[in-house]
Amino acid sequence: MTGTAVREKGRLRSVFGWLAIAAAVIVFALLVSALTFGAPDSRGALDPESANDSGTLALAELLRDQGVEITVARTRAEAVAAVDEDTTLVMADPFSLSDDAVAELIEPADRRVFLSSASRLLRLLDLGEDAAPPASGALSARCDLPSLADVGDVQPDRFFAPASGVIGCFEEDGAAGLLIDDRGDQRTAILEGGALLSNEHLAENGNAALGLALLGQTDHVVWYVPSLADTDLEAQSPDTLATLTPPWVTPAILLLLLAGIVAGIARGQRFGPLVTETLPVTVRASETMHGRARLTAKAGDAAHAASALRDGSLRRLAARLGLTARSTPAEVADAASDRLRIPRGSLYQLLAGPLPENDSELVDAARRLAELETAVDTAVHVERNTT
Known part of the structure; x- marks a missing residue:
């Protein structure tokens, strides 16, 4: 099938589609008109001009x-x-x-x-x-x-x-x-x-x-x-939504509904079918770190922030001291004490003791952890240079 034939077929399909939409709109308008403007037969029971069963x-x-x-x-x-x-x-x-x-x-x-x-x-x-x-x-x-x-x-x-x-x-x-x-x-x-x-x-x-x-x-x-x-009886019927709204409201609603249907059809035909496409997503570790840090700072949770700093220091210290990633704080404290020739108790208190409760204690703990990492890194480098 040539490209011209394909285009002609697509044009005919579009024309028939619009004709079907126009027919549906006309039928809908006729139904609304019949329901809105139709009135029941006023000739009821015992009416001399009614041919119904109840007429006369x-x-x-x-x-x-x-x-x-x-x-x-x-x-x-x-x-x-x-x-x-x-x-x-x-x-x-x-x-x-x-x-x-x-x-x-x-x-x-x-x-x-x-x-x-x-x-x-x-x-x-x-x-x-x-x-x-x-x-x-x-x-x-x-x-x-x-x-x-x-x-x-x-x-x-x-x-x-x-x-x-x-x-x-x-x-x-x-x-x-x-x-x-x-x-x-x-x-x-x-x-x-x-x-x-x-x-x-x-x-x-x-x-x-x-x-x-x-x-x-x-x-x-x-x-x-x-x-x-x-009738000569004076009676007031309760106000309803139909009596309170102006007469132009119903035609305006119908016109807006019709415009919405036409706009939806037009927009729907403009775009092709949806295509699923997988895109690679890469998030830098620093972005994650900064985001979690902002959340912690906003919450004012000093203990949680100190725990995160301590966990990071333990992983880095264990790697520098030749320990496994699953080493306990006690094992890290023992290894660091041997390398730095300082008491084990102070190191264990820093790496596994109670967490800070306020910002000043958090700052002090962060400074001490940084100094410990620097000291261990220096000691490890000195040993490597002397061997």
């Missing part, structure tokens, strides 16, 4: 087939503006509204239907309280209301104990699945519609007939969908 689009279409006009309102202002005479106001539990806002919302409507129940609604509207479900399954209406006469059996999953003057339908043992309040000029109905009127359960039993009986008594239905966007 099927009931809304059934009402339209019967000639009922449906106005979907997602704010209180829209709902109040759409309510007029002969209108049914329908909503799930308005969890996002205060008691005053709920009262203001339902006040203009002559007919109100709540498709999900809550203890707060029961208390606010004085309809009754929660009750334990009876043992039997599907129930008939069992109440004297003409609109419910043709409704078949249904199987509610939540029951209520009606307050005084409130009509309980689908009732057994004092527990009713539907409450109807006709005590004033307005009619209020409440039930748990998730298991009765949702898309998933509308075709079961008499659920569809029940939905038409409750919502199809007027030509116009205003269907209010509660949401947190329409």
Whole structure:
């Protein structure tokens, strides 16, 4: 293979590598965008425009087939503006509204239907309280209301104990699945519609007939969908890292991450593979000696320094006196005493006695060791010259 072909192959490999990196960066950016800017579907349970199992689009279409006009309102202002005479106001539990806002919302409507129940609604509207479900399954209406006469059996999953003057339908043992309040000029109905009127359960039993009986008594239905966007409750969520940082922080972090990846790839391609190379290292004995001396001086350890000086003197004296390197201080002291004709005790005290404890004693010991080495060296030279 020629050099040109090799270069072309390397260039193609580099181009494909950069294309793969660019594709990975694009995919990463798309994933981040989907996670950052994607929002969940706002159409939840009992929403008349939701085709999910928990929505009520099927009931809304059934009402339209019967000639009922449906106005979907997602704010209180829209709902109040759409309510007029002969209108049914329908909503799930308005969890996002205060008691005053709920009262203001339902006040203009002559007919109100709540498709999900809550203890707060029961208390606010004085309809009754929660009750334990009876043992039997599907129930008939069992109440004297003409609109419910043709409704078949249904199987509610939540029951209520009606307050005084409130009509309980689908009732057994004092527990009713539907409450109807006709005590004033307005009619209020409440039930748990998730298991009765949702898309998933509308075709079961008499659920569809029940939905038409409750919502199809007027030509116009205003269907209010509660949401947190329409709340009047003042609540402060705790500050998080996302709320405390400016909006530009996340893009800046992503840009820095991308720049770091590109820089790492670029630097990694610039250098070749690592090569192991053994290099000779030579350290002079004097450098080691000076380094250890500086450490000893810095520590202020006179005894350690004296021990090092004594060991060096013993090795040198043993070599000059013809002794082995393993000779003991006593043997060195005996040999030096014979050569110098001085008492052995003073030499043994110098070579094997207690170590100095301070700097002045260390200086004195070093001077005496140097004098001893000089004297032995002189004596050895004199003997060699005379033989």
